[in-house]
Amino acid sequence: MLGITIEYARKDTRPTSRSRSGSSAPWAAGSVSTWPAGPVTVSPTGAGDRQGPLYPINTLQDLAEQWVALDYQQTPHKGLRSPFTPGLILSPNEMYAQLMP
Structure with missing residues (x-):
C-alpha cells in the first residue's frame, strides 16, 4: 500500500552492516552520499574504517x-x-x- 518493505541485515555481521538494498534514501545514493569524507562505518571504540577528515556538524x-x-x-x-x-x-x-500565480 505505502511501498514500504522491511529488509533485515544479514546474520552474523557487524552491528553497522546494512541490508542488501544499500542506501535507505535512493534519491541520494548517487550524489550527496558520495562526497563527504570521513569514516564509512564506526566501530564501538569510535575508530572508522577509512581515515580522513571529520567535519563538524555545522559544516555538514x-x-x-x-x-x-x-x-x-x-x-x-x-x-x-x-x-x-x-x-x-x-x-x-x-x-x-x-x-x-
Missing part, C-alpha cells in the same frame, strides 16, 4: 544545504510533472514556478 549542514539548493532543486525528477505541460519532467524549482 552547510554542505547539505548547498547540495539541496544547487543540485537537488535544479535536477529534473520523474515524479514532478505539471498538468499544464504533461510531457515535461520538471525540477522542484520549475514545478514551484509553474504552480505559483
Whole structure:
C-alpha cells in the first residue's frame, strides 16, 4: 500500500552492516552520499574504517544545504510533472514556478 518493505541485515555481521538494498534514501545514493569524507562505518571504540577528515556538524549542514539548493532543486525528477505541460519532467524549482500565480 505505502511501498514500504522491511529488509533485515544479514546474520552474523557487524552491528553497522546494512541490508542488501544499500542506501535507505535512493534519491541520494548517487550524489550527496558520495562526497563527504570521513569514516564509512564506526566501530564501538569510535575508530572508522577509512581515515580522513571529520567535519563538524555545522559544516555538514552547510554542505547539505548547498547540495539541496544547487543540485537537488535544479535536477529534473520523474515524479514532478505539471498538468499544464504533461510531457515535461520538471525540477522542484520549475514545478514551484509553474504552480505559483
